[in-house]
Amino acid sequence: MRQRVLLFSFVLVLVLLWSAFDSLKVDYLILVNRNHSLPSYWDSIVNLVPTQSVDGEMVYVEEETLIHFRELQQDLLLKYDIDLQIDSAYRDYNTQKELANQLRAQYGVEYVNVYVAIPGFSEHETGLAIDFTLVKHKVLDKVLGHNDNKAYEQIHSILHKHGFILRYLAGKEVITGYGYERWHIRYVGEEAAKDIYERKITLEEYLNIY
């Protein structure tokens, strides 16, 4: 009898440990927006890997997100001859703070209120978000609007096949809290991405949190 109790306790401890460990895996559906901050445990569970930005600088992206971004790049190159590159990816708290300050000085407070997150509330702090750019257009064109509409349409049409969504949709500003950003993509996994794309909804609507 005593042995059985011991065995039962042992199994129970294993199950508890396993579930505690399991709950600390990266949640690809994590919601970070103007109302939902990054969970404090996030930095300790996310696996960030280095890669290069369009400017040749070292940037970090969450492991699985980067694998799928590489597939997206390949697909776009083969299908449409589009050279998609990373403009910005993971940003830590301090980098986000500096960026917000810099953009406030450069473009004013209104621009920041529409397009920039305050530190602790940026999706870029998850490592699952990427601001992309097309090599021929370079970084600033996204702000100035000198864009190749057709290329953007082609990019947007296949994001979901690689588990990405266009995060800030036109006409959904009230829900997302951000202006339309045709360069900001977010990895959520293939299943959710497909559903979100087909229903033309936001992550907030998919999760029913807004």
Ligand SMILES: [Zn+2]
């Ligand atoms: Zn972004």
